[in-house]
Amino acid sequence: MSSPARRNLTLRMSTTSTFLTPAEAELLGRARTGDDRAYGELVDPHRRSLHAHCYRMLGSLEDADDAMQDALLRAWRGIGRFQGRSSLRTWLYTIATNACLQLVRRRPGRVLPREHGPSAGTKATGEPPLAEKSRTSRRSRTARWRGGRCWRTATKASSSVSRSS
Secondary structure (H helix, E strand, O other): OOHHHHHHHHHHHHHOOOOOOHHHHHHHHHHHOOOHHHHHHHHHHHHHHHHHHHHHHHOOHHHHHHHHHHHHHHHHHOHHHOOOOOOHHHHHHHHHHHHHHHHHHHOOOOEOOHHHOOOOOOOOOOOOOOEOOOOOOHHHHHHHHHOOHHHHHHHHHHHHHHHHO
């Protein structure tokens, strides 16, 4: 196959929606026109697994519910931007992951319980309780999500920084 023909085939393959079934494609078309029932039918098969994904990321049912609601709202608003270059499930998981990460960033630091405070031999200073601090930088946490070599590089960089401090 010649180079121009190969490029043309690659272009056709990248713009063709091969990840959607005909029924999903029809529901997607209706959802893009504002049909909320079609959107519900399109998303319902993925709802349980998305909720479980959010729960695993957040560790709280209430936070998982909030993240799910936020993710499905974002998906509804962005349904016109879904290009079909990936499966609908992949697109929804990406949106749910980003909603969970945003919720984690907005969440205040957790406070240490009193029984884990300073020992009895120390003086109480009246300062506010210690808040949990992350040991890694935001950059290394982001790199860890990407996996592969970035993860190892970020882990080495953050461990050398924590050793020096």
